[in-house]
Amino acid sequence: MEAAAFDFFLPSELNASHPPERRGIRRDHVRMMVLDKKTGSVIHDQFFRLADYLKPGDFVVMNNSRTVPAILNAGLYRDTKRIQPEVEIRLARRRNGETWDVLIVTDDVRLGDILQFSPDLSAVIIDMKEDSPLKTILFSKKGTDLFNCIYSLGEPVRYEYIHNKWGLDYYQTVFASHPGSVEMPSAGRAFSWELLFNLQKKGIELDFIQLHTGLSYLLDDELETSPSDNYEEYHLSEKTIEKIRKTKASGGRVIAVGTTVVRALESAGITGVLNGVTNLYINQNFKLKMVDGIITGLHEPKASHLDMLTAFVPQNLLWNAYEEAIDQRYLWHEFGDMNLII
Incomplete structure (x- = not known):
């Protein structure tokens, strides 16, 4: 079974x-x-x-x-233009001190797009796999500095029964x-x-x-x-x-x-x-x-x-x-x- x-x-x-x-x-x-x-x-x-x-x-x-509070929101930018004022990003897995796999809750996303979380924190999409909805992003901060930003900006993952x-x-x-x-x-x-x-x-x-x-x-x-x-x-x-x-x-x-x-x-x-x-x-x-x-x-x-x-x-x-x-x-x-x- x-x-x-x-x-x-x-x-x-x-x-x-x-x-x-x-x-x-x-x-x-x-x-x-x-x-x-x-x-x-x-x-x-x-x-x-x-x-x-x-x-x-x-x-x-x-x-x-x-x-960590794994649900974040960011503006989505492409070629310096704001494509969407706010999209939800769910952290999925840390690859290293500045790189994470994430779920971006939008269909309109491309390699090289910029996610602007706050004036102090951004990330660029550096990898997209055809067989997975997850994207890999590179943050502008790393280590403790990145976690400090995540804790100040994010919310915990909650499911429908909460x-x-x-x-x-x-x-x-x-x-x-x-x-x-x-x-x-x-x-x-x-x-x-x-x-x-x-x-x-x-x-x-x-x-x-x-x-x-x-x-x-x-x-x-x-x-x-x-x-x-x-x-x-x-x-x-x-x-x-x-x-x-x-x-x-x-x-x-x-x-x-x-x-x-x-x-x-x-x-x-x-x-x-x-x-x-x-x-x-x-x-x-x-x-x-x-x-x-x-x-x-x-x-x-x-x-x-x-x-x-x-x-x-x-x-x-x-x-x-x-x-x-x-x-x-x-x-x-x-x-x-x-x-x-x-």
Whole structure:
């Protein structure tokens, strides 16, 4: 069963449109469905009790990539003439300190066109591919200066189930520190500093990597892209790899917080590259080498993330658990409830 076949009816009221804090609960008090990957048995709890399901010697790896406000507006210029007063630009993936792949929401765009974001920031379109709606642009600033402009001008990516313009802070994990994700690495959102401290008190080791998430939706329902077309930048240390080896050697479990962490760790396990770009596609045929369990959100029908989850748990058990989550009125998406698979 691939993601396209993993279809189900998700009632619209189960789309979490408000952050937990705006629903009157702490971020770590969202609900948690604990799924036994061998038996398929399910326990319903709350996320702040995560430590009850982990053991001393387990190793939890999180993604500390920080969300950038990836929706920008710019005037479109061609041959010094303004063609459009305002077009929307969605950052999709950073190529280097001054070059990004972006989605430009207009059909009238050509190589060499200029995007004027502000008096201090512009970009030129330097590449256009026939098989992709994404364009490559070269900004007039780079590094920290560019990020400062993006943070002052942009807004976070929001999808149709989000009815309010929640500020960027709602799209950050408490430990986010390395800017680069255009969509929040949302599996880590439910963590609080108190919960992290409680995990450490129990003897559970914590560590951080970065995988900067790309743009998941290109505003075209008819465009079919493979997860292997999604290239994402990741960074991890030799120290993290060594901790994974020691954890496994001592009988502990490596628990990834989010599909982003799984992708980064398994990519490094295959290639040996600790700082690179990955388009790894994980499904039920993939033999997990680095990761034993996952903390993740609840994924929408046909989402490619569901394919990855079948590498942890047989698809029929995952399907049954999702049916129960719907029956139990769990909430979906980045502001929703959590799923621990161990």
